[in-house]
Amino acid sequence: MAKAKRGSERREEALSRERIVDAAIELLDTEGENGLTFRALATRLATGPGAIYWHIANKSELLVAASDAVVARAMADVAAHATARKTIRSIAVGVFEAIDAHPWVGAQLSRGPWQTATLQIFERIGRQVQALGVPDGAQFTAASALVSYILGVSDQNAANGRLLEPAVDRADFLETESARWKELDAHEYPFTRKVATQLRKHDDRAEFLAGIDLILAGIAASL
Amino acid sequence: MAKAKRGSERREEALSRERIVDAAIELLDTEGENGLTFRALATRLATGPGAIYWHIANKSELLVAASDAVVARAMADVAAHATARKTIRSIAVGVFEAIDAHPWVGAQLSRGPWQTATLQIFERIGRQVQALGVPDGAQFTAASALVSYILGVSDQNAANGRLLEPAVDRADFLETESARWKELDAHEYPFTRKVATQLRKHDDRAEFLAGIDLILAGIAASL
DNA sequence: GGCATGTTGGAACGCTGTTCCAGTCGTGTC
């Protein structure tokens, strides 16, 4: 243990699992998914790659730890509301925004499901499903449908952002994409062409919540 | 152009984009996502890595082409049904099963959304949403909620399978996972612990369809 | 002081995607 002799840490600050995970999150946020390498991480922590492996088994574990941390913070920030319905919407938005701010989390959560981060979300949603009055036998289905939808859309949304360099404007992107849809083959893609116009004034967050409401309506209808 | 002089190809068979994509799909299916490398692909095609790059720009393009091919085949196999509702369920199952059989497709579709494969699914679902009688202004929302749910759950499901070696039985996996849930902290995870038992008799496909029905019920309720 | 233990960081390994390029093949032109 590199315990401090008096008040000063060993050298600047000792290496620790927490410090490594924090640095990894920063690197992922600023440089993107490919920006996280053990060498870059080592440089940022002023050490060598080997030292990191003393605290963390491998890159996969590092990614799990990083996404767990991000989701935990997001869940802690979710406020309770008067109704279960409002709380569910609030949890959903919390996850959506956390993944929007840290797009790599989306990729990570769909890579290995049922890791701690996913369970945290499932638990929070599940309690509210219970509060909605869904009968015991249907709670699992309702909760996992909601969680799957939330993670699916959030990741899809984040993937859009991951493709483009930060410089590209979101409105420009939608404009371009809408134009692409309109140029699709008229016989093969009639529906897509028809709704291409709607894509231009598309608000991801609003659309996401509309989907949540659709599922909530379905749950309410089958009570 | 290595055009055939008479009936026989140049040497065995000429390299072509199609042959490369087919070999890539085989490799991904048999060896998993990490099994696809340009060297392994070159060996299988009895050539060198450089030759492949004449036909395909990079690995990303290869993955897009491979998943497009798989989805296209799955969509071609979907039968039309009497009601829009049944057809939607059928498309959903088709995608679910295609991703279950080729787990790497799930990862690929969530990596870069709005590629041809996703659009194909969106189009097919969209037409049925129209047939359901959803008003013009709400079709986009309904269709994209369904597609997001379908891709989200299918990928989540595939990710479960991707983790384990083929030897592990599905029932064993659920048993282990259920046991893990029951050992969670009682104060932090009351809901998850409560539904842990339901996880044991969990049928992914049935649960998936139940979620579809939930969304369809929501759509019907808001007509 | 000296030893054991926990921790560090740099060198090295095997693998990857990708680039480069010297060579081969089939064909169109004189």
Next chain:
DNA sequence: GACACGACTGGAACAGCGTTCCAACATGCC
């Protein structure tokens, strides 16, 4: 028939990755 040219091939080489290994260091205990 010779020649040249563009399409195509495949092996060598490069930079970078995750990971392993290990000689060196720091510190707490006897």
